[in-house]
Amino acid sequence: MYSFTNDYSEGAHKNILAALIKTNFEQASGYGTDHFCEEAANMIKGLVGNEDSSVHFLAGGTGTNTAAISAFLRAHEGVIAPKSGHINVHESGAIEAVGHKIIQVEETNGKLTAGQVEEIAKAHYEDEEKEHTVKPKMVYISNPTEEGTIYYKDELIKLREVCDKYDMFLYVDGARLGSALTSVDNDLTLKDLGSLTDAFYIG
Known part of the structure; x- marks a missing residue:
């Protein structure tokens, strides 16, 4: 049975867990300044269709x-x-x-x-x-x-x-x-x- 109480009641997808394990020991700067966040922001800008948009991670x-x-x-x-x-x-x-x-x-x-x-x-x-x-x-x-x-x-x-x-x-x-x-x-x-x-x- 699935519950739709909130988005936090479900575990992470196996592909997300695999990506986290793969990159777990890679050192990167924090506060959204790492290359993972930069890549994600660029992907979001592409999907939104506005390269000038501002993407922040909170x-x-x-x-x-x-x-x-x-x-x-x-x-x-x-x-x-x-x-x-x-x-x-x-x-x-x-x-x-x-x-x-x-x-x-x-x-x-x-x-x-x-x-x-x-x-x-x-x-x-x-x-x-x-x-x-x-x-x-x-x-x-x-x-x-x-x-x-x-x-x-x-x-x-x-x-x-x-x-x-x-x-x-x-x-x-x-x-x-x-x-x-x-x-x-x-x-x-x-x-x-x-x-x-x-x-x-x-x-």
Whole structure:
């Protein structure tokens, strides 16, 4: 029986273990500056279809979300996320602990729509006292969602259009991205993610 509780409940594939054993005693510099990371980064850039993209290696989803959101946002800016989103429910307040408000949205099946995002952005910019409120600057989604649903290309295109309209970042939590990309219903590719989002990660 297989459990899909999380990505950490499974062991490593035998080919990964074999590669680790093969290179175990090879000395290399740390912190992502070794030739293995360089090779991996170049492979990812090729799959994303953007040689100018920036690839970083981090440990764990919460740390990655916190680092990315902190890097993208200024102190008065917040992130729009589904109410069930991982950053809102399961990350022990990490995002708000570093000073960025999560603007929660009641979603359907874990997914945000472009209409919901536009409604929040529009409300902010039409507020005569908007300088006193948190500015929505990023849209956070996870693919697949915490409900197990996936985003389709047309949904991402519409989210991108709204983000461009209101000068917001689109960020994808990809802790389970492999599951989304291999779903029989999926129509997104890594190249799509590279062109439609400002940042995403592969868990």
